[in-house]
Amino acid sequence: MNIILLGPPGAGKGTQAERLVASRGLVQLSTGDMLRAAADTDTEIGHRVKEIMEQGQLVSDDVMVEMIHERILQPDCKNGFILDGFPRTVVQAEALDAMLEKQGLRLHMVIEMAVEEAALVERITGRFACAKCKHGYHDIFLPTKVPGVCDVCGSTEFTRRKDDKAETVHKRLEAYRAQTMPILPYYEGRGILRRVDGMADIDVVTQEIEAQLNKA
Numbered sequence: 001m002n003i004i005l006l007g008p009p010g011a012g013k014g015t016q017a018e019r020l021v022a023s024r025g026l027v028q029l030s031t032g033d034m035l036r037a038a039a040d041t042d043t044e045i046g047h048r049v050k051e052i053m054e055q056g057q058l059v060s061d062d063v064m065v066e067m068i069h070e071r072i073l074q075p076d077c078k079n080g081f082i083l084d085g086f087p088r089t090v091v092q093a094e095a096l097d098a099m100l101e102k103q104g105l106r107l108h109m110v111i112e113m114a115v116e117e118a119a120l121v122e123r124i125t126g127r128f129a130c131a132k133c134k135h136g137y138h139d140i141f142l143p144t145k146v147p148g149v150c151d152v153c154g155s156t157e158f159t160r161r162k163d164d165k166a167e168t169v170h171k172r173l174e175a176y177r178a179q180t181m182p183i184l185p186y187y188e189g190r191g192i193l194r195r196v197d198g199m200a201d202i203d204v205v206t207q208e209i210e211a212q213l214n215k216a
């Protein structure tokens with residue numbers, strides 16, 4: 001099954017994708033993670049990507065389409081994938097359709113995680129992740145069980161994303177509204193868009209998504 005999790009930054013796409021990887025054996029394709037890995041390299045493209053991300057803007061469509069195209073061709077995607085953070089523009093959505101069709105693949109469902117914008121800044125600025133296993137946490141909504149110790153791997157090192165600062169978050173939300181929201185009618189017209197309440201408790205959101213996927 002190939003699905004897209006769509007929603008603004010802070011909607012919980014990464015958290016839910018991680019759960020779907022565990023429950024359904026799908027591969028999570030997070031373009032944000034791929035770009036952060038690229039930004040960590042001392043290359044021209046790495047420096048350019050880093051600058052764009054820190055400004056809360058979108059990386060160009062051609063770079064993104066090429067990146068996801070290469071990734072989807074990898075053998076581990078054969079059993080199905082979850083796109084997390086892609087597509088983010090109508091151009092990307094159209095390019096995705098074209099590349100899937102060429103591979104004889106299709107999109108089964110696009111899940112929109114609807115969240116009130118007022119809640120997003122608090123959600124995003126409180127995020128942190130284990131430096132070792134990358135498991136995600138939140139200062140208030142999802143703290144570690146033992147303070148300072150990762151629940152999953154026991155590491156005591158954590159990281160925060162540079163673009164999770166309040167100033168950048170507003171720019172990222174603006175980019176979502178202007179460039180990503182127009183994708184919704186694109187998928188709605190094809191009858192594969194489903195909406196879940198991203199304001200609900202994390203476990204409830206997971207149940208809602210699983211219920212939708214069971215109907216596919």
Ligand code: AMP
Pocket residue numbers: 009031032033035052053056057058059060064084085086087088089092163172
């Ligand atoms: P995310 O981790 O999905 O919030 O992505 C972090 C940042 O990476 C975004 O704010 C963009 O700068 C960039 N990015 C991630 N995915 C895309 C995409 N599909 N198109 C353009 N830029 C992207």
